[in-house]
Amino acid sequence: MRKLFFTVGITAFIISLMSFFYFKIGLFLVIILLVLLLIGLANSLQHKHAILRNFPVLGYFRYFFESVAPEIQQYFIERNTDGKPFSRSERSIVYQRAKNISANTPFGTQLDINQSNYEGIRHSIFPAKVNEELPRILIGGPDCSQPYSASLLNISAMSFGSLSENAIIALNKGAQKGNFYHNTGEGGLTEFHLQGGDVTWQIGTGYFGCRNEEGNFDPEKFAQNAKHTSVKMIELKLSQGAKPGHGGVLPAIKNTIQIAKIRGIKPHTTVLSPPNHTAFNDTKGLVQFIARLRQLSNGKPVGFKLCIGQTTEFESICQEMINQNCYPDFITVDGAEGGTGAAPLEFADGVGMPFEPALIFVNKTLIRLNIRDKITVICSGKIISAHSILRAIAMGADICNSARGFMFSLGCIQALRCHNNTCPTGVATQDKMLMKGLVVTDKSERVYFFHKNTLHAANELLAAAGKTSYKEVDASIFMRGDEFIHLSDLYFPDNLTNVTKY
Numbered sequence: 001m002r003k004l005f006f007t008v009g010i011t012a013f014i015i016s017l018m019s020f021f022y023f024k025i026g027l028f029l030v031i032i033l034l035v036l037l038l039i040g041l042a043n044s045l046q047h048k049h050a051i052l053r054n055f056p057v058l059g060y061f062r063y064f065f066e067s068v069a070p071e072i073q074q075y076f077i078e079r080n081t082d083g084k085p086f087s088r089s090e091r092s093i094v095y096q097r098a099k100n101i102s103a104n105t106p107f108g109t110q111l112d113i114n115q116s117n118y119e120g121i122r123h124s125i126f127p128a129k130v131n132e133e134l135p136r137i138l139i140g141g142p143d144c145s146q147p148y149s150a151s152l153l154n155i156s157a158m159s160f161g162s163l164s165e166n167a168i169i170a171l172n173k174g175a176q177k178g179n180f181y182h183n184t185g186e187g188g189l190t191e192f193h194l195q196g197g198d199v200t201w202q203i204g205t206g207y208f209g210c211r212n213e214e215g216n217f218d219p220e221k222f223a224q225n226a227k228h229t230s231v232k233m234i235e236l237k238l239s240q241g242a243k244p245g246h247g248g249v250l251p252a253i254k255n256t257i258q259i260a261k262i263r264g265i266k267p268h269t270t271v272l273s274p275p276n277h278t279a280f281n282d283t284k285g286l287v288q289f290i291a292r293l294r295q296l297s298n299g300k301p302v303g304f305k306l307c308i309g310q311t312t313e314f315e316s317i318c319q320e321m322i323n324q325n326c327y328p329d330f331i332t333v334d335g336a337e338g339g340t341g342a343a344p345l346e347f348a349d350g351v352g353m354p355f356e357p358a359l360i361f362v363n364k365t366l367i368r369l370n371i372r373d374k375i376t377v378i379c380s381g382k383i384i385s386a387h388s389i390l391r392a393i394a395m396g397a398d399i400c401n402s403a404r405g406f407m408f409s410l411g412c413i414q415a416l417r418c419h420n421n422t423c424p425t426g427v428a429t430q431d432k433m434l435m436k437g438l439v440v441t442d443k444s445e446r447v448y449f450f451h452k453n454t455l456h457a458a459n460e461l462l463a464a465a466g467k468t469s470y471k472e473v474d475a476s477i478f479m480r481g482d483e484f485i486h487l488s489d490l491y492f493p494d495n496l497t498n499v500t501k502y
């Protein structure tokens, strides 16, 4: 192709040059062809990109189309039920609720409800009255002296660093207005989280906001920050669904001087929080550390977040809680389908237990060990609609967190650029120019309305199932498509199976 490029290029250049000399036309063409020839020459001599070496100018089309592939996919190819991780319909419902406009749909479902993966709610012939009050749940076990009354839906952990300053401020202000909590993520508690909204301060393996010079846990710094009145709960992060066993990743391009200062790290370098904690290294140490955090925070609720991997390890942690008679106030279960700012593909695609089996396992284990009443179960994993909230409760959750749902409410368009600092909506970037696009006053209202309207829709769904309290929700109100596809005896009961003719 190189040969063809230079043969055609040089010929065209000579012809245009001659036409310029003889007829005084085509100077512009001469310049363009010369520039293209020089670019082509440079590309064919470089050793880094095979495509550009072989196709010295046309090769750029590949890079261009690759860079706009998510947009082309989203704008021209995607149907309402397509789109990953979230379909267009799922994103739209958040946008509509966040804008406080009708989220009704015309003409009927677009889902293929005869497929075995269809999931529906068994409504009641006698629906209950819709509760206008938004549900709240008290968090705090026997050792907690400052229990916290939490909303059923809250903002899941996302750090300042993975999200922009404006995004964090808008989330916090929205949380303040709607009276729900905002989890800081492992990047530490910053001034942007302290805009008046309730905060769950997350402590990851980097101990940002409570680390000493060596990067280990510093009890004094922890106690100082935990004292803040906005900090309602402490969450110790063991792992995260999108990258369990890996630790946090802050790409160098997003590690600005401002973030580095807050975290106490070197700017412009990729920061990997270690996969393991240095404050403890076994189940005994973990349970002791939880007790220590609770004592240092003056009795605020303390819990841990994890993605389930080896189930026996979780069982041992529970056993250790019983041995020490010391329980976390909450456990947050994150499904392997969870989101992240940046993760290696092998971890995002192939490590950890998905949301549904993980939540069922955690709930049942706590019940089996007779400690379920001491611990609030929080969950996260693609909770975006009223349906997903009820489903999570049916599987054993008390409280739901949403990360990407709230990102959509901020205007995220699923451009899939959280990791390279070019998020076009200013949500997941540290580029000041892009961040300016996100107007805090407008977006904090959207955060508020997304929360309010989603929970109102959950109340409506609850009532449609004939229930008056979320405590009444269990798996029996759900059905899966294959129940009525494969259980043909529902249509043809035993006494009719031998009837073949009229």
Ligand SMILES: Cc1cc2nc3c(=O)[nH]c(=O)nc-3n(C[C@H](O)[C@H](O)[C@H](O)COP(=O)(O)O)c2cc1C
Pocket: 156, 157, 158, 159, 162, 163, 184, 185, 186, 187, 202, 237, 239, 240, 241, 305, 334, 335, 337, 338, 339, 340, 341, 380, 381, 382, 383, 401, 402, 403, 404, 405, 418, 428
């Ligand atoms: C941009 C981004 C940053 C995140 N940062 C953190 C974090 O710092 N700590 C954490 O525990 N989880 C983090 N998560 C995971 C979320 O808190 C949540 O557990 C997961 O995305 C599942 O919720 P979702 O499906 O509603 O997004 C992050 C997720 C996203 C999308």
